[in-house]
Amino acid sequence: MFLMSNTPGKTLCEFEIALEDFKKNAQLGPDEAEEFRFADLNSLRSTIKRIQTEQEAKRRMRNMKRLEPFLQIMEQYGHAVDVFVNTSEILAFVWGPMRFLLKVASKYADALDRLLEAYQTIWGELPLLSSFQDLTSGRPYTKTILSWIYHDILDFHREAMKYFRGKVWQQVFQAAWRGFSSKIDLVKTKMQRNYNLLKAEASLAQFEEVRRIHRIAVDEFNNQRQAELDRRQNYVTQWLCAPNTQGFQEEIAEARICADAGSWLVRDRKFTNWTDPHFCDNPLLWVTGKPGAGKSVLVSCIVDEIRKSQRLSRGAATQDTSIAFFYCKHKDTSRNSFLAIAKGLLSQLLDQNKHLIQHFYEKSSNCGEISLHTKVLAGELLRVALRCSKRTYILLDGLDECDARERRYIVEFFRNTVEALPTADMDSIRCLFVSQDDREARKGLSNIPSINICPSDTKHDIHSFVRIWKDKIEQKFGNLPGMRYDIAKIVTAKSQGMFLFAKLVMENMYEQTSVENLISELANFPAGLDQVYARIVERILNQTTSTRKSDAQRLLQWLVCAKRPLKWYEFQATNCVDLNGDDYDPKEISQMIWRENPKDICGSLIDHHKDGTVDFVHPTARETREVIPSESHFQITCLTLSYLNLPPADPTADAEMTQQALMAGFFAYLEYAVVCWSLHLQEYSQSPGESKNLEELGEELEVFLGIHYKQPAPDLIVPNSIKEELSIFDRFDFHKELSQAVTWSRKQLGAHGKPLESEHVLDLLKLVQRVRGILESSGESQLTGEQRASLKALYGTNWYKCSRTNCFYFHHGFQNESQRQQHIDRHERPFFCDISDCDFSSLGFSSKDARNNHMLEIHGLDIDGDLEFPEPPRKMQKIKAGSSQHQCDVCLKTFTRGHNLKAHLRSHANEKPFSCTICGVSFGRQYDKTRHEAIHVGEKKFVCFGTLKSGATWGCKLTFARQDKLADHFKSKTGMQCLRPVLMEERQEATGGSSKVDSEGAGATSGSVEDDLAREHVLFLQHSSYIHKPNLPTL
Structure with a gap:
């Protein structure tokens, strides 16, 4: 060659x-x-x-x-x-x-x-x-x-x-x-x-054959290794459960209709210093601006500029540079906390640093969390990920969207992480904070370099933006030569540096229905953002028909009060409920669902995102005066209960009615209703308002409990907080059942989220399970292509969902059953073996101790004993005279005797003073050395041999010096044959003697029995006393 x-x-x-x-x-x-x-x-x-x-x-x-x-x-x-x-x-x-x-x-x-x-x-x-x-x-x-x-x-x-x-x-x-x-x-x-x-x-033929085998083996290895790496990355991605930050980046980037948006920032000395690829003396930078100043758009420009200058493309990093960013959002729990930010950044950094996959996988499979939900672990992983590249850029937009406590934690974490870097690496992590300049922000960021977005900075960008919209307005209404107004100049001047103001004004003008209305808007130009919102809401609610006005009011109520971001198809299904109607007609469901785009209903006040969710165009729009929260929660609670009281949601509904309702889109709102009915009830009970509302709600609750309350129901302990919260319903006959139902509902949203079947108070989860079963089977049924497309439009594409209401995937779901089953398995058995070719790397264990025992006894790896780097200093805390406590400076564990502390410190410092007298291998404990030396001297206490209950014997009589080596033998094909008589005997007892076993262990079994034996063999290796008993039979 x-x-x-x-x-x-x-x-x-x-x-x-x-x-x-x-x-x-x-x-x-x-x-x-x-x-x-x-x-x-x-x-x-x-x-x-x-x-x-x-x-x-x-x-x-x-x-x-x-x-x-x-x-x-x-x-x-x-x-x-x-x-x-x-x-x-x-x-x-x-x-x-x-x-x-x-x-x-x-x-x-x-x-x-x-x-x-x-x-x-x-x-x-x-x-x-x-x-x-x-x-x-x-x-x-x-x-x-x-x-x-x-x-x-x-x-x-x-x-x-x-x-x-x-x-x-x-x-x-x-x-x-x-x-x-x-x-x-x-x-x-x-x-x-x-x-x-x-x-x-x-010979030549032999050589060519070996070459062929060699290539096949290498290809097979590479394919298997890549498949395992992909599996582990998918596992970690699901475990992180991060929001789609790249999707937000693309949406914001698309909104930038000006080619040179943000170019003023490139001329700022503080910013050029922060982005300098060679050296930066201030790795922390704070960009401030008032609400609506275009801060998010500016961040998206910076992201694109850094990617371009560092030759970064989506999902790939150069050898020396990584970049991660996050857009916070008010009242969105997936985007307004340190944990949310950590998940988003970790997901991006993992895509750019593939060598982190193994580390992240072990952390995720060993922690027992179905998804990352502890700040300590998130911070630990993030500190490692941030230092993986020679240079890492972090951009955090909208810190003021988080509450004060979370904001302090976020700022302190990143400041401490950057400031703790050694001098040689002081600029390796660059962090850009973007927020309003308010009192809370100044507490943590006042002493770092800052850039304040002034009207003069964004004037050119806003003018370019407005001119593009001016051309669109003239395309709609025609040239306006006689108009004495220069729209572009007026809007640019009035915006005072607020991009949001300019955007809303221009879109509102474009949405006018006549030139006369357009001129009227210009003549009565809004003085500020509040007036712009008021104008838009007024135009929306002054619709030509009362139905459109009602639709707009309902959508605004939902956007203000919803407990999580809702998809548009979920909003559409809420319209299936007619609170003023008397009868339910399944044929009318599809006719009641909204067919319009949400922006057609609420105009420029809202955004319809690529992931299907609908939200306000900006957090400041949430404070609209047209929506009274207490009244809105009352309306939503009544609507939700009425929805759950309709015949398709009745547990006694026949299959035909359920199928009809499913095909019409009725059940798209079911998951939100089942989870959030009690949360909206709680919001209403804090300020109940008029007594007639209480009577109306009481009627809905009485019917709801009559349909869905299980008989007999368990008697749960009702917390005092719930008793006080529901005290307004004490005069109703159903108040006890209501207290039980709300307590059960809150327990579903707790840490476990899956009580025993006997603890269920309501039948709502059975209803969800029944509907999901029909929807999932629809994917395999003889539906036409048009029908299947219709179901995807009505329910999205992720039909396979988790059964736990406290899980993100309860409403987000998966695209196929295999992904869903893997996720559910992690709920039940969240601790996994780290060895890729081990059966338990996918089966998992129900407890951490069981996994650690498996790793030690089967693979010879002491997970708890793995060292942390670098090695901690070996020193003991001075003990006061008369004290019986000896404390470790590293982990603060205490001992009553000094020699125990010394032995413990060796586990931190990796000291191994006990050496084998034969081969010289060192160990940290005398016991480990003694066990090892038994291999040399021929002491073999563990034997593959035993006696069945029938008197016949099993095993090959091989002897082993260590218990884990016998376990390795049992895992092999030979060892499985040795165990076959044992498994067959146990199977014979379990099946009442339907399988026969002879003295050699050969059983007359069918193919299904062989499959069962293979599965039983895996379980045997973990639980069998043949492996774990210290007093195994000896020859």
Whole structure:
């Protein structure tokens, strides 16, 4: 195999091709490449000797002799390939990367131990090349096989170097290296195959067959590895449950109709300093502006500019730069807290730094949280992610949209994170805060550089924006030559730097129905944002028909009072309820649903987003005087209860009625109604208003409880807060049932969200389950393409949803059943094995202890014992005279005896003073050393053997020194055959004797039985006493 080089007329041999490939993909810096080029075996041995000396001084020897087989093999390898190629640079790029790995890993004992173990695993059992016949005797393909060996060594070093690079490699090493174990196994297999090929003096046909097998194995490995990486990233993405920040960015960017919007900011010295790619002396920057000044648009411009200047594209980062941003939103729980911001930033940084996947996956699968909901863990992950790149830009827009407590936490977290950076990296994290300049903001941001958006800054941008809208208005109404008004100048001057003001005014003018009305608007020009809102609301509510006015009023009420952002199809379904109607007619449902676009109903006052949600154009629009919250909550509560009282929502409704209602779109509002009816009732009960409203609501509640209250119902303990809240209903006969129903509803939204079936007070969740079952089966039924498209328009595309009401995916859902089932499994068994090829990496465990026991006993990994980097200082707190408490300075755990504290401190400092007297391997505990030495002395207490109840025996009688090794044996195909009689006997007892087992364990079983046995085998490995009993039978 030859390749043309960059030098004309020169070709590269197989070794040089492998070396060029390494240089290209290893991402070497100029200094590293130069250092590697001049590396040799002597310099490597000097480095090894220095590391040994340092370890000996610290009494932390790591058995560096494990490197010797590799060094000897490579030394002889150099002599073998010297005939084919100049080996000076070829071998230099073996010694150089190895020296780099050892120097970096030597700073952290556990990392060095893992690296040495990898060298021993791959090369420890390979014979020396001198044991083969003369490799230079002209045998065909010898050169090619030797080049394969070289390529595999470079490939191992290239990938291993990834785990020892970056500022946070210590924090992510444990998880990342576990993911590397499969690569180590592959390199070992390839090495053995190549050695066998050299030894066998293969023919041409054999050589080509091995080459084919080699390619298939590599392709299969890469595909499996990528599939597992994708699975883990999807798992983490679901666990983060982050809002679609990129979607918001694209929407805002599309709203920028001016090509050079925000160009004034590029000329600001503070901003150019903040974006300087080489150095920034103030990595924190605060941009302020009054409401409606176009701050979000400005942030979107900055995001695009940074991406452009750093050659970033969506979802991909350069080697040195990452960028993440977040748009906060008032009263949206998914966008107005530190946790929401952390989720959004982590999701983006994960897309740009794929090496974080393993670390994030282990954190998510070990924490037991179905989704990230603790600030401590979010902060821990975010600190790691922020430092992954040489430079990370963070942009946080709308901090004033968060409440005061969250805002303080957000500012303190990012300020502390940036200010804690070492001097050499002081500008590696750049953070831009964007908010109003109010008292709360000044508390945390007053002493950092700031840029205040002034009217003079945005005047040009607003004028350009207004001129574009002026042209649109003239296209609609025609040229207005006789008009004495210059719309563009008037709006620009009156806006006083407020983009929102200009936008609303121009859109309101465009929505006028005649030139006369347009001129009237200009003649009575609004003086401020409040007047603009008032004009728009007045125009909306002064519709030509009372129906359109009613629709607009209802939509505004929902936008002010909704407990979560609603999709438009959910809004549409609320119109199925006619509070003034007497009868329910299923044929009229589809006729009652809104068919218009929401902007046709409420105009420029609202936005209809790409994800289907509908919201106000700006948080300031929420304070419209036309909506009285207490009255609106009353209306919504009555509507919701009436909806749940209609015949399709009755648990006794027949299948035909349910199907008809489903196809008409009736059930699009069901999930919100089931979750939020009690929340709107709570809002109303705090200010109930007129007594006639209470009577009307009481009637709806009485009917609602009569339909949905279960008999007999459990007797729940009602909190005093709920008793006080519902005291206005004490005079009604149903007040006890109502208290029980509200208590049950709130419990559904609590931390667990899934009480036992016996604890259900209402039948609402059964109703949801029944409707969802019909909708899901519709995807597989014989529906026409038009019918299926209609259902997607009425219910969205995510039909497969979580059953827990407190879960985001209860209303968001998934696109297929497989995704939903994986999500539900995480609710039930949220702790997962970290080893990718283990069955329990997907099955999971119900508790953290069960998972940790599995990791220790099956895989030999002590998860709780994994070290944190860097190593903490080894010191003890001084003990006062007479004190019986000895406290650890690291974790604050206390001990009654000093020697227990010393032993505990070794777990933090990775001290391993107990060495094997035979092979020298070190351990942190005497017990671990004793257990290990049993392997050498031949003490084997664990036996694959036992007696069945029938008197027959089972097992192969192999003996093992350790319990976990016996467990590994049971996991193998041979071990499964050993266990087969046990499984068959247990199955026979469970099925009443329908399966027969003979003395050899051979059972006459069907294919389904074989499948059942395979599943039972997995469960057996976790729970069986045959593995976990310390007193296993011995021969």
